[in-house]
Amino acid sequence: MSPPKGSILAASALCLSSLASGFVPAISSSRRAFSSCSRTNMKFEYADEYEKSSKDIKMTKNHTDLMTDGLRIAPPPYSVVGRESGLSGTVLVSGFLQGGDRSDQVVFDMLHTGDGLKYDKIVALCEDDKMAKKRLMSRSARYSGLLDVLSFVQSDSNLPSSGDLQGVGAWVARTTADLSAVKSVAELASAAAVKNLVVLVEGVTNDEDSAAMDAALKATDVDFTLLNFNALVDGPEGETPYRFLNITDSPASLDGTAINKDELARLVAVSLTLDKTLGRSLSVKNVKSTEPGAVWLRALRQKGFSRVQEVDALLGGMVDVPYFLRAQEAQVKFKGLREGSVKLSPEELAIKAASDKREQRRQRIEMMKTQIKERQEDILKRTWKALAVAYNDRKYAGKGGMDEDVFNKQNFDEYILDAISMWDSGVNGKKNRQSYHTDADAIWIPQMLEKYSQKRKKKVPSE
Secondary structure, eight states: OOOOHHHHHHHHHHHHGGGGGTOOOOOOOOSSSOSEEOSSOEEOOOSOHHHHHTTTOOOOTTOOOGGGOHHHHOOOOOOOOBOOSSSEEEEEEESOSOSSOGGGHHHHHHHHHSTTOEEEEEEEEESOHHHHHHHHOOHHHHHHTHHHHEEEEEOSSSSOOTTTTTTOOEEEEEEESOHHHHHHHHHHHHHTTOSEEEEEEESOOOHHHHHHHHHHHHTSSSEEEEEEESOEEOOOTTSSOEEEEETTTOGGGGTTOOEEHHHHHHHHHHHHHBGGGTTEEEEEEEOOTTSHHHHHHHHHHHTTOOHHHHHHHHTTSSSSSOHHHHHHHHHHHHHHHHHTSOOOOHHHHHHHHHHHHHHHHHHHHHHHHHHHHHHHHHHHHHHHHHHHHHHHHHHHTTOOOSOHHHHHHHHHHHHHHHHHHHHHHTTTSGGGSOHHHHHHHHHHHHHHHHHHOSSOOOOOOOO
8 A cells, every 4th residue: 555645755854954054865766666764875776687777768659869879878977886806006017108209297197096996106118218208207297196106117129028017916018910919918917917908909800819819818818908000199088979899890890990099098098997997808999979988978977977988888787788779779779669650668667767767756856855954944044044033133222242143043943933833824825835844844853953943943833
């Protein structure tokens, strides 16, 4: 037997009444109207993981193309699974600082400040340590604290020696699209027991070499990520959309493409921390803003995804395949429903009806939360204004000698009840006040009296 409407509103108000003290309880969709409810907590659940991942794929009469309306297919931000090893201690960087370009500093900045990374030593392998120091001794490096953890190792080779890798927990290795070079990286990392490895392969490879690179890294016991790109171009992160592909699928698709330098540096930092990139050999490239992958990426960012969450979602972290492919399936099904060639099963109809009902409840709760907050803010504003006027009248009437704060504390209880009466008059009396406001007052008014009044808390007048 479902609870009466009034009791649901009362329960909602009790859960939301703590707004006055600045606390806003987390509210989300639920299989039931309320799975648990107290004055400070309201918890909901989804019927299953598919419903959770597909909650924004709506089937409505006002349907638009899902692939051009990214916000309808993007899920809300979710928790991602991170790695546990190779995130602190020492990280070595090789393959950078080879030319005169100062933009290589962004890689070291990301390793120093990236989410989840806590390296206390960053080692830069370079051909000329004096020149490398000049390139990295910038004002931003000094102010960010990068110089405090940065050290240099000079080497004639693009790869470190076994001695250089002693005590190194993570290694970022940049190399050309040469199979022998990638195999050397894999052997060195395995022999030195490196815990976390990111290999950056620059250039287009063929099918055989791509598969061999992936196999060489998988043959080790090192947690690795391989990122293959064709070329680097100047540009900040977040400016140009990008897309991942498995390196073994179509390596030739990188021909003629590029990736922004800052974007690649961010992907390096994320690859070190994200579990979804573990043991993956990926190619990455900039794409046009009209491509499905770009629409999907833009929708994730509009939904408030962090960079780590963004990469996880691009790699299909929330479901087994990239999420926009699930949206395509839903779009095909919708068109079939509209044309009559596809019918929803009784179970799907029940799930859709329950989801719609939860959405209505959620909207009602959000509406009550907003109205309660606005009303309480208005009442407090009226109270303080009336107290200021009363104090000034008393002061100019020659009844001074009392501090304003003392006056406010002594009279707050009276003036807040007057402000409530004034608010009620705007809705044609207390009896026409929404019941959830009355229930919220039962908790909120004593809280305000406890906080602002010197007198004993008064009992809230009953109806």
